[in-house]
Amino acid sequence: MLFKTSGSVQYVMSVKGSAQLMINGYTFTRHIVKDDTIYWRCTQFRALRCPARHRQRRSTGEVEVVWPHHNHDILERRKREPEVTYITSRKGTLQLEIDRYRFTRQKICKSTIRWECLQTKALCCKARATTNNAVRGAVYYFNNEHNHPPQMERRKAGALRKLKQQQAEQMLNNVL
Numbered sequence: 375m376l377f378k379t380s381g382s383v384q385y386v387m388s389v390k391g392s393a394q395l396m397i398n399g400y401t402f403t404r405h406i407v408k409d410d411t412i413y414w415r416c417t418q419f420r421a422l423r424c425p426a427r428h429r430q431r432r433s434t435g436e437v438e439v440v441w442p443h444h445n446h447d448i449l450e451r452r453k454r455e456p457e458v459t460y461i462t463s464r465k466g467t468l469q470l471e472i473d474r475y476r477f478t479r480q481k482i483c484k485s486t487i488r489w490e491c492l493q494t495k496a497l498c499c500k501a502r503a504t505t506n507n508a509v510r511g512a513v514y515y516f517n518n519e520h521n522h523p524p525q526m527e528r529r530k531a532g533a534l535r536k537l538k539q540q541q542a543e544q545m546l547n548n549v550l
């Protein structure tokens with residue numbers, strides 16, 4: 375979907391599983407739906423009495439600013455730092471792990487490296503990450519919203535190893 379608001383607008387899932395609108399890093403929850411208009415208010419509306427609001431046309435998805443000013447910094451997603459580690463896969467390639475989800479290098483750019491989830495092809499997972507282009511660089515940005523549980527690759531690799539072992543045993547049996 376395309377939006378006419380300046381800055382970045384995207385949908386995110388809240389911890390409770392409801393859709394939220396994220397505008398320039400701030401999250402909004404749906405307040406009222408009236409005819410063709412959805413009113414979104416800042417998720418800090420209750421806690422901090424933040425007045426920031428947007429409204430959205432349902433038919434076009436277009437977002438308009440009602441009141442742009444928050445009375446706080448971006449808090450939602452910064453509360454907990456993600457657990458970031460680098461891992462060398464069995465094949466010897468460098469992988470990025472964020473909160474137990476594994477990423478593989480997708481594209482190396484001048485100053486950044488783009489990473490994609492290992493399940494991108496298999497499960498069409500849309501999770502991505504960007505790090506600075508240093509060896510084991512810091513994470514700039516990530517979307518760690520996956521359509522599958524973490525650590526699938528490890529199980530898959532284990533299953534594959536078992537299969538290979540069985541094949542090897544079978545070959546040995548055939549030889550003997």
Ligand SMILES: [Zn+2]
Binds near residue numbers: 424
């Ligand atoms: Zn706010």
Ligand SMILES: [Zn+2]
Binds near residue numbers: 475491499500501521
């Ligand atoms: Zn994924």
